[in-house]
Amino acid sequence: MTRNPAPPEAPEGNHWEELVTVALLGTARRTPPGVTAGRDAPAALLDAAAVETVRRRAGMRPGRAAARVEPAAEDARPALPPAAARRLTMLLADRPGAGSGGRRGTAPDLMELLPQWLATANRQGFAAPPQALPALLDAARGRTDLRPAVLAFAGPRALWLARLNTDWRFALRSTPGGGAALPGPEEPERMRELWEEGLFAERVALLSSIRARDAAAARDLLATTWATERAEDRLMFLDSLRTGLGAADEPFLERALADRSRNVRATAAELLSALPGSALAGRMAERAGTCVAVDRTQDTPAIVVEAPHECDPGMERDGVLPKAPAGRGERSWWLGQLVEAAPLGAWSRRLGGRTPEEIVALPVADDWQDELHAAWCRAAVRQRDPSWSRALLGTPAAPEAGGPGAVSLAERAKLLGTLGSEERAEWVAGFIAVHGLSEAFQLLGVCTVPWAGPLGRAVVDALNIARDAGSYPWSFSGVMGLAERCLDPAEAVRLEALTAVPDEPEDAAPGAGGYWAESFQRLVTTLRLREAMQSELTRA
Amino acid sequence: MTQQGVRWTADQVLALAPDTASRKAGSKLGAAGPWSEAGSSDEGTVWGLCRGSGSRPYRTVIDIADSTGPAYKCSCPSRKFPCKHALGLLLLWAGEDGTVPRGQVPKWAGEWIEGRRKRADDKRAAGAAGSPPSGDPEAARRRAERRAEWITAGAAELEQRLSDLLRGGLASAEQTGYGLWEETAARMVDAQAPGLAARVRELGAIPSSGSGWPVRLLEECALLHLLDQGWLRRERLPDGLAATVRSRIGLPGSADGPPVRDHWLVLAQYDTSDSHLTTRRIWLYGAGSGRAALVLSYGAAGRAPELALPVGLALDAEVSAYPGVGQSRAALGERFAPPAPTEFRPPGVDVARAVARYGEALRDDPWLESHPVTLGRVVPVPDGDGWQLADADGELAVPLTPAARSRSGLWRLVALSGGAPVTVFGECGHRGFSPLTAWPEGPGEAVTLC
Numbered sequence: 001m002t003r004n005p006a007p008p009e010a011p012e013g014n015h016w017e018e019l020v021t022v023a024l025l026g027t028a029r030r031t032p033p034g035v036t037a038g039r040d041a042p043a044a045l046l047d048a049a050a051v052e053t054v055r056r057r058a059g060m061r062p063g064r065a066a067a068r069v070e071p072a073a074e075d076a077r078p079a080l081p082p083a084a085a086r087r088l089t090m091l092l093a094d095r096p097g098a099g100s101g102g103r104r105g106t107a108p109d110l111m112e113l114l115p116q117w118l119a120t121a122n123r124q125g126f127a128a129p130p131q132a133l134p135a136l137l138d139a140a141r142g143r144t145d146l147r148p149a150v151l152a153f154a155g156p157r158a159l160w161l162a163r164l165n166t167d168w169r170f171a172l173r174s175t176p177g178g179g180a181a182l183p184g185p186e187e188p189e190r191m192r193e194l195w196e197e198g199l200f201a202e203r204v205a206l207l208s209s210i211r212a213r214d215a216a217a218a219r220d221l222l223a224t225t226w227a228t229e230r231a232e233d234r235l236m237f238l239d240s241l242r243t244g245l246g247a248a249d250e251p252f253l254e255r256a257l258a259d260r261s262r263n264v265r266a267t268a269a270e271l272l273s274a275l276p277g278s279a280l281a282g283r284m285a286e287r288a289g290t291c292v293a294v295d296r297t298q299d300t301p302a303i304v305v306e307a308p309h310e311c312d313p314g315m316e317r318d319g320v321l322p323k324a325p326a327g328r329g330e331r332s333w334w335l336g337q338l339v340e341a342a343p344l345g346a347w348s349r350r351l352g353g354r355t356p357e358e359i360v361a362l363p364v365a366d367d368w369q370d371e372l373h374a375a376w377c378r379a380a381v382r383q384r385d386p387s388w389s390r391a392l393l394g395t396p397a398a399p400e401a402g403g404p405g406a407v408s409l410a411e412r413a414k415l416l417g418t419l420g421s422e423e424r425a426e427w428v429a430g431f432i433a434v435h436g437l438s439e440a441f442q443l444l445g446v447c448t449v450p451w452a453g454p455l456g457r458a459v460v461d462a463l464n465i466a467r468d469a470g471s472y473p474w475s476f477s478g479v480m481g482l483a484e485r486c487l488d489p490a491e492a493v494r495l496e497a498l499t500a501v502p503d504e505p506e507d508a509a510p511g512a513g514g515y516w517a518e519s520f521q522r523l524v525t526t527l528r529l530r531e532a533m534q535s536e537l538t539r540a
Numbered sequence: 541m542t543q544q545g546v547r548w549t550a551d552q553v554l555a556l557a558p559d560t561a562s563r564k565a566g567s568k569l570g571a572a573g574p575w576s577e578a579g580s581s582d583e584g585t586v587w588g589l590c591r592g593s594g595s596r597p598y599r600t601v602i603d604i605a606d607s608t609g610p611a612y613k614c615s616c617p618s619r620k621f622p623c624k625h626a627l628g629l630l631l632l633w634a635g636e637d638g639t640v641p642r643g644q645v646p647k648w649a650g651e652w653i654e655g656r657r658k659r660a661d662d663k664r665a666a667g668a669a670g671s672p673p674s675g676d677p678e679a680a681r682r683r684a685e686r687r688a689e690w691i692t693a694g695a696a697e698l699e700q701r702l703s704d705l706l707r708g709g710l711a712s713a714e715q716t717g718y719g720l721w722e723e724t725a726a727r728m729v730d731a732q733a734p735g736l737a738a739r740v741r742e743l744g745a746i747p748s749s750g751s752g753w754p755v756r757l758l759e760e761c762a763l764l765h766l767l768d769q770g771w772l773r774r775e776r777l778p779d780g781l782a783a784t785v786r787s788r789i790g791l792p793g794s795a796d797g798p799p800v801r802d803h804w805l806v807l808a809q810y811d812t813s814d815s816h817l818t819t820r821r822i823w824l825y826g827a828g829s830g831r832a833a834l835v836l837s838y839g840a841a842g843r844a845p846e847l848a849l850p851v852g853l854a855l856d857a858e859v860s861a862y863p864g865v866g867q868s869r870a871a872l873g874e875r876f877a878p879p880a881p882t883e884f885r886p887p888g889v890d891v892a893r894a895v896a897r898y899g900e901a902l903r904d905d906p907w908l909e910s911h912p913v914t915l916g917r918v919v920p921v922p923d924g925d926g927w928q929l930a931d932a933d934g935e936l937a938v939p940l941t942p943a944a945r946s947r948s949g950l951w952r953l954v955a956l957s958g959g960a961p962v963t964v965f966g967e968c969g970h971r972g973f974s975p976l977t978a979w980p981e982g983p984g985e986a987v988t989l990c
Binding site: 019027053067089132529532 | 711
């Protein structure tokens with residue numbers, strides 16, 4: 001706002017400035033204009049200043065508007081149903097920093113439910129209420145895992161906001177091209193232009209989006225500039241071929257095996273080895289096959305291993321890293337890489353027509369078992385082979401499934417990832433039934449949400465057993481938290497009976513019963529809340 | 541009262557929370573899980589049993605229809621008011637999933653409601669019978685005279701201090717610092733002139749307020765001088781202006797204006813607090829009268845004031861003005877119906893008109909910092925480090941105040957607009973515009989910005 005411009009008859013602006021100058025220096029040093037010096041000069045100055053102050057304030061005029069910002073792009077998605085909008089307000093009121101924390105009690109952890117709420121809202125295709133965008137962006141700023149879902153829900157207006165507030169710049173970084181739709185093969189001009197002139201992040205996003213729709217088109221686009229790309233960029237671009245990897249990619253990857261960059265060569269080899277029919281996979285099968293054999297001279301057949309004695313240039317060209325990390329023997333390092341890259345289908349032929357189960361059950365001579373089984377696990381995950389995964393996982397009830405065996409929990413979780421969701425849930429349910437919850441956390445994390453019935457029941461039963469055994473619920477807080485997010489809301493009815501405070505047995509930990517009741521109450525409350533969230537978002 | 545169409549929004553319920561911790565805790569209880577036997581009656585009572593950590597559930601009951609604002613009762617031991625259970629129950633009630641069905645008020649809730657309403661009726665009857673005069677009128681007159689003498693002495697002393705300051709020059713004020721002003725403010729408190737004391741305390745902060753401070757210090761000194769002079773010559777002022785001076789000095793007045801019955805839309809509600817007191821400012825707009833009224837409510841430090849009116853609701857009530865020309869302050873009188881959501885919005889004016897209105901208001905009250913106004917069809921526009929609200933259909937703009945620029949509400953406003961016109965209610969003054977509530981151009985709820 002500009003101050004009142006001077007009325008034409010008197011230089012009022014100068015008058016005010018003169019008053020300020022006199023006030024700064026003091027009337028003892030300077031006399032205000034039109035005032036006699038002396039004892040009353042300060043009062044006269046204040047009188048004049050009071051008149052000027054009110055005059056200046058009353059005479060203020062609006063200023064000129066600054067340059068307008070281009071309005072945000074339209075969001076054509078339908079608005080949230082009112083009940084869902086209310087729920088979002090509640091979920092966001094619970095975000096960290098929006099108040100003090102304290103003991104959890106029986107109340108649900110709303111922030112933990114936000115990801116589910118966002119996923120459902122995005123599936124239903126609703127637009128975010130504009131006034132909720134600042135809170136949503138603040139939440140996503142603090143939690144990177146929330147960003148993709150928040151940005152999808154927040155839509156074009158969030159990107160428009162992010163250009164105005166540096167706190168939300170992450171939204172622009174996470175959305176290459178600032179949210180403008182990426183061109184596809186149907187717009188060859190724009191596509192080529194963006195590919196040749198775009199920023200690196202834009203080019204990666206373009207390549208990934210084309211690859212997801214048309215694998216060959218993406219590969220052709222990449223081939224046009226491959227020779228002139230920098231090594232780091234070649235590595236990132238090559239990585240995009242993981243999506244929709246197929247036999248048609250083999251010639252391109254074979255050429256990349258001769259790349260100047262060692263990392264590019266290794267990635268190309270890794271991708272080729274995930275194609276069991278590729279020439280590279282065949283070469284690796286041959287090499288690995290010469291190292292592993294069945295010894296029939298004993299009473300019971302056993303696997304004998306003869307690890308490679310050198311890493312020849314052919315192996316190196318096919319992506320085997322010659323230098324072992326500190327603490328590992330060179331020969332076992334090379335062996336691991338060969339077995340990992342060899343197609344699993346070849347082993348049955350090589351080892352006497354046995355099934356994966358039979359192969360895994362064979363004893364392995366000279367302590368090579370851990371090394372060999374670990375390499376097969378990596379191969380099963382890389383080649384997404386359920387039958388080998390199943391064999392390596394074994395039965396969930398087997399005693400070694402619970403303890404530290406050849407297959408660690410992390411590897412088991414990855415192996416489970418290659419199975420169908422139902423089989424996965426069943427395996428984990430069986431594992432929990434026999435081994436309890438203490439080792440199950442990682443395995444539960446790879447199961448599909450909401451948990452299938454048998455899995456949910458196994459978890460609840462195990463929690464109930466832990467309570468009866470007199471332990472404290474916070475020893476299971478990780479699983480409890482997971483159950484709150486993943487258990488099927490339909491299980492709430494079954495849980496009601498567990499929410500009462502039980503009579504404490506003599507030998508139980510003091511007070512544990514009350515804490516368990518509280519934990520189960522929170523679990524039931526959270527399940528009910530998730531059910532409400534779901535129906536608010538899906539009701540027609 | 542009917543249940544149809546009177547449900548509140550989650551924001552409106554959460555606005556009742558005394559603090560952010562209660563907001564969070566209440567949000568978590570806004571789900572069916574811990575509640576049983578919840579219900580509501582057509583007369584505006586909501587009740588429910590909430591399972592806590594103990595063996596007996598808490599009994600929570602809320603009287604939404606109470607004419608003095610929502611009233612709460614809960615058997616939980618919380619000292620917060622309303623407690624998280626009351627907030628959770630209101631959120632549950634605000635939802636639409638049928639977890640709070642209509643029903644017969646249970647005995648325990650009914651007894652409390654009845655007792656409350658009876659007490660309120662008794663009080664009203666007593667009030668209507670004529671409030672008993674507080675003691676001896678002659679003694680009261682003598683007390684008022686004595687207080688006026690103290691204030692006069694205080695104003696004269698303050699004039700002397702201002703003269704000394706101007707004689708020595710404001711440049712020296714930068715060195716003397718805060719202590720001198722604190723001491724003078726304490727003298728004004730002793731003189732029973734809290735309005736003068738508050739202004740003096742603010743003078744002390746100006747020399748450290750950044751560039752341009754001499755101008756601001758001279759302005760505030762001059763206005764303080766004007767107020768002193770107004771008090772010292774109050775006998776010669778017109779009645780209305782004399783009343784304004786009395787209220788600016790900090791003399792208590794009573795809302796003795798004629799009661800105006802109207803549908804009062806709640807435009808904004810926000811709290812400011814110092815170490816002793818939380819002050820809640822509630823702006824109302826009369827749909828029929830077109831008048832804006834400011835209702836103040838106070839709470840002890842750390843406690844929310846009891847009166848809470850969620851933004852976007854409207855209430856059929858009487859409002860009486862406090863004395864003094866150019867004053868917005870009013871008191872809420874009788875309410876004829878509980879606050880209910882409304883589609884009504886205040887009519888907006890353009891930027892030039894909004895700024896001119898502040899200028900006009902200064903004619904009645906030269907000490908006025910800002911004036912309530914609704915801007916229609918304006919767009920928030922970034923302007924260097926700051927923001928402004930610009931006419932969508934013109935070239936003029938008003939800057940946002942520095943305080944408004946740093947509030948999170950600014951971004952709610954910008955997000956709501958998305959570069960398109962919005963309607964914004966706020967306080968417009970010599971520091972700029974402070975936005976408090978906004979509405980989208982099309983249909984949509986009021987969005988609070990403070």
